[in-house]
Amino acid sequence: MDKIIIEGGRSLKGEVKISGAKNAALPILVSSLLTQGWNTYTNVPNLRDIQSTILLLSNLGVKTEVDKNTVRIDAGGLFNHEASYDLVRKMRASVLVLGPLLARLKKARVSLPGGCAIGARPINLHLRGLARLGASIELKHGYVEAKADRLKGNEIYFNMATVTGTENLMMAAVMAEGTTILKNAAREPEVVALADVLNLMGARIKGAGTSTIVIKGVSELYPVSVKIISDRIEAGTFMVAAALTKGDVMLLNAVPEHLEAVIHKLRLAGAMIDIDGQRIRVVGAEKISSIDVKTLPYPGFPTDMQAQFMVLMSVANGLSMISETIFENRFIHVSELRRMGANIKVTGDTALVTGIPMLSGAPVMATDLRASASLILAGLVARGTTEVNRVYHLDRGYEAIEKKFSGLGAAIKRVKV
Ligand code: EPZ
Numbered sequence: 001m002d003k004i005i006i007e008g009g010r011s012l013k014g015e016v017k018i019s020g021a022k023n024a025a026l027p028i029l030v031s032s033l034l035t036q037g038w039n040t041y042t043n044v045p046n047l048r049d050i051q052s053t054i055l056l057l058s059n060l061g062v063k064t065e066v067d068k069n070t071v072r073i074d075a076g077g078l079f080n081h082e083a084s085y086d087l088v089r090k091m092r093a094s095v096l097v098l099g100p101l102l103a104r105l106k107k108a109r110v111s112l113p114g115g116c117a118i119g120a121r122p123i124n125l126h127l128r129g130l131a132r133l134g135a136s137i138e139l140k141h142g143y144v145e146a147k148a149d150r151l152k153g154n155e156i157y158f159n160m161a162t163v164t165g166t167e168n169l170m171m172a173a174v175m176a177e178g179t180t181i182l183k184n185a186a187r188e189p190e191v192v193a194l195a196d197v198l199n200l201m202g203a204r205i206k207g208a209g210t211s212t213i214v215i216k217g218v219s220e221l222y223p224v225s226v227k228i229i230s231d232r233i234e235a236g237t238f239m240v241a242a243a244l245t246k247g248d249v250m251l252l253n254a255v256p257e258h259l260e261a262v263i264h265k266l267r268l269a270g271a272m273i274d275i276d277g278q279r280i281r282v283v284g285a286e287k288i289s290s291i292d293v294k295t296l297p298y299p300g301f302p303t304d305m306q307a308q309f310m311v312l313m314s315v316a317n318g319l320s321m322i323s324e325t326i327f328e329n330r331f332i333h334v335s336e337l338r339r340m341g342a343n344i345k346v347t348g349d350t351a352l353v354t355g356i357p358m359l360s361g362a363p364v365m366a367t368d369l370r371a372s373a374s375l376i377l378a379g380l381v382a383r384g385t386t387e388v389n390r391v392y393h394l395d396r397g398y399e400a401i402e403k404k405f406s407g408l409g410a411a412i413k414r415v416k417v
Contacts, residue, residue, distance in 0.1 A: 004388045004402055006379030007411035008361055011284070012247035014408045018235045018254050019045040019399040020069065020228035024193040026093045027167040028228065029053050029071060031197060032062065033100035034171065036076035037223035044071045044228050048396045052091040056083055060097070074223070078104055085111035085142060091396075092116060095123050096164055098146060099172030102135055108146045112139070117368040119327040129156045129169040133176055153178030153217055161186045161297040166213070167194050173215040174203040182213040188298040189258045193229045200224045230278070232258040233304045234398060237373050239263075239282045240308045241405070243271040244315070244381050246284035249408060254280045261301040265293055269312060290318035290355050295326050307333045307374035314342035315381060316355035323350045333371035336364040340378050340386070361386040369397040376401065380410055389417075 020043035030053065032039045044050060046069060054064050054071065061079040065072040081101050088094040092113035101108035115121050127137050127144065132155075135148035153176045156169060166186040171194075173180035185191070187209055195208030201224050204216035235254040242249035243266055256263065256275045263273050263280075270285030290313055295303040303326040313320035314337055324330045331351055334344050339362050343354040361384035366372030372394040379386030388394075391414070394401055402414045 001389065001417050002391050003415050003417055004376065004391050004394070005413055005415055006376065006386045006388070008379055008382040008384060008386060010245065010380070010409050010411055012242055012245045012249050012380070012405070012408040012410060015250045015252055016238050016404050016408055017252045018230045018238070021045070021190060021193070021231035022047055022049055022397050023163070024190040025050055025228045026053055027096050027164070027171070027190065027194045028197050028226070029057065029073065030096045030100060031171055031194060031201070032057070032073035032223070033060070033075045033078060033097065033104055034174065034221045035201060035223045036074070038072050038074045039223040040225040041071045041073070042069065042227045044069050045231065045399045047399055048392065049091050049093065052087065053094070056087045056094050056097065059084070059087065081105045081107045082109040083111060088113050092121055093164060095126060096168055096171070098126060098130065098144065099168040099170070102130065102146055102148050102151060102172055103175045106148055108144070110144050112142050112144060117332055118330045123165070125158050125160070125162045125165040126168045129158070129165065130172055132156045133172055133180065151176035153180040153215070155181045155183065157183040158185060160184070161211070163188050163191060166191050170195060170198065170205065170213065170215060174198055174205070174218065174221065176217040178217055180215040180217070182215070183211065185211050185213045186297060187211060189229060189232060189255070197224060197226050200226060230255050233302065233370070235259060235280070236262040236302070236305045237308050237377070237398070238404070239266055239273070239280065240305070240312050241377055241380060242282035243269060243284045243288065244312050244377055246286060247408070248283045249281070251280040251282070253278055256280055261299060262305055265291060265301060265309065269316065288312060288316040288355070290316040290320040290353070292321040294323040297326070303327060303330060304370050306330060307370045308377055310334070310344070310351065310353060311337065311374045311377045313353040313355060314344065314378070315357070315359060318355055320353040320355070321350055322353060325349060332367045333374045336371070336375055337378055339364060340382055358383050360384060363387040363389065366390045366393040369393050373398060376405070380405070
């Protein structure tokens with residue numbers, strides 16, 4: 001297991017290129033199951049989760065080719081309807097194959113994903129939606145066994161906005177008989193990106209990006225060649241890093257429209273942010289102001305940016321209330337930040353952060369993807385050396401993160417253990 005070692009105290013300066021979005025690439029790669037023939041995907045980030053997805057798809061009988069950030073997939077030979085526990089436990093987003101397998105093979109056997117560090121992560125809304133489309137769903141020995149001779153369009157109401165739930169049901173509905181209406185659908189840019197790709201493939205989806213999505217079933221979909229959108233969470237992570245280190249960083253290939261809540265909160269915290277097309281310049285302020293943050297479904301402040309923002313507030317000039325409303329256990333990074341001197345008190349879904357002048361470097365343990373990113377950020381500003389262990393969590397969602405940070409002047413290196 002590798003670790004990352006950081007000498008704190010450097011201000012980040014320079015340009016950083018934002019990679020393709022993990023959470024857009026995952027459902028889009030899976031959507032290839034709905035077609036026969038070669039699909040080409042460019043700007044795919046080189047991440048562990050992408051490798052897991054490609055392994056999962058090839059296990060289903062799909063041909064795959066990977067060349068750096070370009071992935072090609074031909075699902076003409078799809079024959080296996082089963083996603084095993086061994087694959088699903090590594091990446092819960094594997095449940096996204098449920099919808100397409102039902103649409104293509106009329107059956108699917110997918111391991112229940114189980115929980116993860118940040119919460120129970122149930123998929124009841126996915127399954128209830130598939131049942132509404134006429135699938136028979138059984139839970140046996142830790143697996144979902146789904147069957148559907150013919151998926152029929154229906155109205156589905158999500159009692160909470162679920163990103164992959166919306167994506168799963170969109171993919172199940174695109175070739176169903178008749179019209180499907182998804183109500184209280186997730187509005188994330190990654191949902192819109194998937195809908196755009198499905199429409200390019202011949203689907204008839206309207207309203208993606210709003211909370212009501214209307215899908216008119218079609219008989220066939222066709223392979224496409226598409227570019228994956230930029231990763232708004234990677235971009236947000238580097239923006240916080242620039243503010244944190246009082247640096248001056250230019251993000252390239254970013255999408256400011258996907259980052260409005262993060263930009264708003266960073267400006268309130270004192271950062272100077274200039275936007276010019278796909279370039280976002282962030283200049284950190286001498287004094288970081290304490291502000292309150294509450295995570296919400298898009299377009300609210302993203303839960304995937306909560307840990308990173310908490311690091312900024314831990315060295316701000318006052319009191320900050322950070323509420324996590326999406327996941328029930330997403331303050332795991334707090335105990336590690338406390339070991340670096342942060343003053344954080346957690347009560348239920350709210351963390352009260354009292355800013356201190358300086359964090360101090362320490363050996364810390366990564367637990368989940370975004371918590372790991374927050375420990376890297378803390379190391380960048382801490383006095384002395386910080387050692388982040390179990391960085392495989394980071395590699396799931398950040399492409400060459402230590403190279404990108406050292407390109408901005410950070411004293412950071414990866415050590416193979
Ligand atoms: C997606 O997860 C993202 N993953 C997550 O990013 C992100 O944190 C999350 O959306 C919220 O924005 C991918 O897109 C691959 P949800 P997802 O279903 O779809 C509850 C990262 O760091 N819920 O929107 O699994 C659920 O427990 C990852 O890249 C049900 O109760 O999240 C949670 O409390 C972490 N039943 C809330 O809804 C269901 O059937 C939102 O979850 C589904 C969800």
